[in-house]
Amino acid sequence: MMAFEQLPKKDWYSILGADPSTSVSDLKHKYQKLILMYHPDKHSADLPAQTVEECLQKFLEIDQAWKILGNEETKRKYDLQRHEDELRNIGPVDAQVYLEEMSWNEGDCTFSLGCRCGGKYSVSKDEAEDISLISCDACSLVIELLHDS
Structure with missing residues (x-):
């Protein structure tokens, strides 16, 4: 059972602003840049609660994307699943x-x-x-x- 099967289908690559051909080192760079941008500690207290909530949600998505794409085994399984989903649509x-x-x-x-x-x-x-x-x-x-x- 894959860790991301229970989650709604998300394109983890697009969350990191990448695609399947992006190298792991580039994925890591994109992840680090985004995770800093959306980190909860980076937001001022005068932001509306909804904006803070949206940033936190984005932060969690970026973190999950990296957990899947930053690991060779989960990335391989995710890529196979993506390929299979594409085949289903053919x-x-x-x-x-x-x-x-x-x-x-x-x-x-x-x-x-x-x-x-x-x-x-x-x-x-x-x-x-x-x-x-x-x-x-x-x-x-x-x-x-x-x-x-």
């Missing part, structure tokens, strides 16, 4: 497949399956545990990876 799932039905490739340590377009679906062993949708490398078809319950 269109219908072409087929449902169990991992056992895919071919194991010892050379690059991936499971793969041929697509009807001639391309292939491939997934690493680690990714197979975390994702359920895989896109073809040549067309827009998507398969759903079923897990034994």
